[in-house]
Amino acid sequence: MPIISYREALNQAMREEMERDASIFVMGEEVGHYNGAYKVTQGLLQRFSERRVIDAPIAEMGFAGIGVGAAMVGLRPIIEFMTFNFSLVAIDQIVNNAAKIFQMSGGQFNIPIVFRGPGGPAVQVGSQHSQALESFYAHIPGLKVVMPSTAYDAKGLLKAAIRDDNPVICIEGETLYGTTGEVPTEDYIVPIGKGDIKREGKDITLVAWSKMVWTCLDAAKQLEAQGISCEVLDPRSLRPLDVELLVSSVRKTGRCVVVEVGWPMCGYGAEIAYQVQRHCMDALDAPVERVTSDDVPMPYAKNLEDRCSRSRET
């Protein structure tokens, strides 16, 4: 199997889907002539022309809404946010329109749209640019939320998101774009709502998504040296959540720690902890633990940033 980058995997997913379905277009800031702020849309303008790869000015509310309108009447937009921090400017379109119109219209207008782009803190970019917003979006009925951690999952999940008839939020790892992994050449999807065991173990289940999967795999290696066998479970989709896989893993290990880059209060890990206690109470050997960033806007200085994001138990 070829080894490609996470960035290239996302690019292939869009390219292949656009070849397959002429109703798919990409819109966002710098996606065309600049080939993407993070080069995820590299070469798409050249291949598909300005009709289907549309450089939008800085107007997130506008182009997110344009995507929703176009999706109502039969197109399948992929809207790129340069980073998900800027999706906050467009959140009205996502939450009040994309997520609501199918139900509001009595099932007449579904919204087949993908909102994608990088999320999560990068390095020293300050509080307005260092946010993990998956818990916001996972809160909203009417949306699906996926967060790939590997190149394989990135391609498969983005393809599934593009083919899905509903609004899907695909939050990519800003610091994962350069990572590489095996990706098959033949067509495949990763079904939305299916988690994945990234490493098998028997003593404890570490639940993590996106970048934290890699952190947990590292931790698992270190703990192995101390004789502790960790299972690393990557839900891949936060909404819907693969509760079945979570339950079977924790029933096997009897322990669970959720590791996320986001804030503790109302963070997604709280939902996982709830599901675990609800379904595995009798199998738990210890309370579910959470590891999150500190409960503050992200500071700029490197040492403070490290301290703030360093594994904190809540």
Place this chain on the structure above:
Amino acid sequence: MVGVLMTTPESARVEPEAAQPDVETTVAELAPLYRQMLAIRRMEEACAKAYSQGKIGGFLHLIIGQEAVCVGAVAAIQRDDYVVATYREHGHAYAKGIAARPIMAELYGKKTGLVKGLGGSMHLFDKATNFLGGHGIVGGHVPIGAGAALASKYRGDGRVTLCFFGDGASTIGGFAEGLALAALWKLPLVLICENNRYSMGTPLYRSLAVEDVSLRALAHGMARDRFDGDDVVKVKRRIAEAVERARTTGEPTLVEIVTYRFRGHSMSDPGLYRTKDEVEEWKRRDPLHRSRDRLLTLGMAPAELEALEEDVRLEIEDSVRFAEESPAADSYLPYVIKE
């Protein structure tokens, strides 16, 4: 009809004017403006160097080439007037009276930084000089500027607010709404669009159907102005007119100043979307060189000019030393919620 989305048609494109004649001035007026521009230029060159050495992190947006805009505009206001700016704001902060030392230390992420290492390059704030921030979300700060202006009107304190933003911000809701409300409520605000012709890699003609931001004032019955930002004295004079209007009638003005950034959008942008010729052409219009030449023409003694330049060199060197030697930032918890 299967079509490509339109941007500004050729006919509605607005090419920058050729260089304009100098506005009348004196050595006494121009020398301090030149000094500020030079200090900003040297400070940012030092930032770029420190960034390449890994001493400054994150995003670093330099204003090199555009110094006449912030320096000329801020020279037209009083000390207690307000300034709100973007993430490209080192120069605005310095012009507002913030010393190079705390700015540089902030970029280094030090405890002695202007905001204690919490904000970095994009988020300079200073209560002492009424500098209301460096803001990272494009256009999000325009209503904040209008808000400060509303407070001035509310209290009748006679202050004026300058709100700076880029050409790229002219398409976002924050700008449209801030503009509309400032016009509706007649707020003492001067909205200054620093049109450096690009938002990241996108030329303005691919962002706006009519490549003239100042025209947006017309629909709101707001005063407007549009001129080039090569001559710092011209910027000062024209902004002074808008400030005078805000101060005496309480009415806002939308001002568009055409300028150019010599560097990429940020340190990671090689700027491949512009031709070398284009950049060279603008470098010939460098506001810094223009002011320097003017000072000599106006009769400033070369020795005096060199002394001023040496003084700037020492000031910036000192700020770098200060930043390097300062202790690391040490705390972020006290500032989440005010107790």
